[in-house]
Amino acid sequence: LVLELGVLNPEDIGVELVIPNYPTEDGSITYTKEFDISSQENGHTAYRVEITPAMAGVFEYGIRIYARHEDLPHRQDFALVKWS
Numbered sequence: 806l807v808l809e810l811g812v813l814n815p816e817d818i819g820v821e822l823v824i825p826n827y828p829t830e831d832g833s834i835t836y837t838k839e840f841d842i843s844s845q846e847n848g849h850t851a852y853r854v855e856i857t858p859a860m861a862g863v864f865e866y867g868i869r870i871y872a873r874h875e876d877l878p879h880r881q882d883f884a885l886v887k888w889s
Contacts, residue, residue: 806820806840806851806852806853806868807849807850807851807852808820808849808850808852808870809848809849809850810848810850811848815842815845815850816873817872817873817874818850818870818871818872818873819839819869819870819871819872819873820839820840820852820854820868820869820870820871821837821838821839821840821854821868821869821871822836822837822838822840822854822856822866822867822868823835823836823837823866823867823868823869824836824837824864824865824866825865825867826865829859830859836856838854838856839854840852840853840854841853841854
């Protein structure tokens with residue numbers, strides 16, 4: 806995923822993969838994994854995530870982009886969350 810962040814720092818943005826109803830080892834049914842920053846060039850920041858599916862099949866997924874800051878206790882406390 807490549808974002809043009811303008812005046813924001815890449816660390817100000819969180820990007821994560823969300824798979825609902827995905828069984829995990831601990832019995833939970835939603836899987837999330839945060840993307841890592843893979844490169845920064847000419848005002849564009851590339852984020853990357855790798856997963857190994859635990860089972861075969863078709864899964865729905867979303868990519869959540871949210872503001873990240875030490876003064877925000879929860880990402881839902883801020884009104885700007887972008888789903889893709």
